[in-house]
Amino acid sequence: MLIPFPIKNTIDSRRSVRSYKMTAVKKDVMDEVKDYAKSLYVPFEHNVEIKFFKANPTKALYTIMKSPPDNMAFMAETDIISITKAGFSGELLILFATSKGLSTCWYGHYKLAELERLMPHLQTPEQIKESNLGYGYAKGVTTGRRAICISPLGYYECGGLRLMDRFQNRVISFKRKGIKELLANPDDYDKLSDDIIYALDLGRKAPSAGNSQMWRFAFDESYKTIIVAMPEGYRHFKWEHPNVDIGICACHVWLGLIDKGYNPKIVVHEEYGRAVWRISI
Template sequence: VDARRSARSYQLKAVEQDAIEEIKDFVGAMPVPFEHNVGIRFFHADPTKELYSLMKSPPDNIAFLAETDITSISKVGFVGELLILFAQSKNLSTCWYGHYKLAELERLMPHLKSPKQLKEANMGFGYSKGETSGIRAICITPLGYYEDGGLRLIDRITQKTISHKRKEIIELLDNQDDLIHLTDDILYALDLGRRAPSAANSQMWRFGFEDSYNTITIAMPQGYRHFKWEHPNVDIGICACHVWLGLLDKGFQPNVRVSEEDGRAVWKISVR
């Protein structure tokens, strides 16, 4: 978790096959604590800016596919982050991308049922502006070796001044008075949660509690709308993944549930 960074510049060389096979083996045995239908597809891309727009694609890439209802989208964040963290453990760089070029992805990795679905993208980017039908590539990620010298000046500035900053836990609580009731183990898990990546580093998640602080809830504030990213429930799933991993690290075997409430995904992670 500490080592993971969103990389936006890659060496244009293929990932070693042994590492690819290790990741595929991990995907096959991934310890996801709930039922899901998230699909994971590996694909190759050309070294152009057609797919990611602002950077050249490395040879190896991964797509996360699912239905487009709110809970399925949020599950993509949870499941995908498990893979991304595993890739980081192999010293491979990644970056969540929702605003990929849909037509280019379809050329590289055919997955749409109809050419008409290309028109659903937001100005050509991402799978859709909102809910649509069928299985779609909710997000993709490059997979490769970081190239520090390839970053644009604006990216270097952003990386050093914005992308690593995180709000304090108390700022992320639905009720700040809850802080004094939280155990060290819960605080540890929330600390991992607050370090999760999010669109434009917005950190839109909020933590609440049920069952005498034995259940953590993770969701966006009601009515939240991101200024740029149409599907922030992905980010909520990513945060939930980090919290779950933190509790596992402390010896718990948490129960994990996600449901749709008030037009948003609400995760509930219980330690008893």
């Protein structure tokens, strides 16, 4: 099967979880996740690798919460196209893990020195200094293959959150903009088929750093191609790599069209410093 999980249910049930039991993922489940990572099908050429690593039960890596034993890193080069493909591929892993009952959370602001200690991956010691005040791989495009983002893999520990984090998890977490707000041209809405609206609805539910939802949707003249990109010149004051999030959103839109029985064509280009995805039926 092309997509080995129920698409809509899995997207609707995924949440970023920031409180974990300090227990390892059951072996048979971990084997399934690893097998999926190895055989991952994405509809384009790419160089993304999913690495699995163990962590200690301390706050050294994620800083607001203790690491569960199992974690994964989405490895790629750091140019715009590579990181947006890391977003696309990584989200398939996140959704697959969700469908197996595991909790996850995309993390762009992990502690780089701790990740390097747990999972040596840097090419030179100098690369440590490129992280932004110690967090993430670098402020922008840089040398070598890096951990673009990481995620815990484990079981939700109910009640393990501080009040503030619980508030973030419950209230901010699943708030999303409506489809109309996300159209580059709001007049397009009336021209969209039900299937395209279905795909955009799954797209708008994608996770994004700080829940910024920086994606905007545009179309070709026939309304059979969905264009997913951030607005030209978009900047976020805290998150340096929003093209990762654009890849995640493109993945959800692609999954939505597959769920409706299409075999969508997909291309991604760099335009004016942004990743621009075109997904066509």
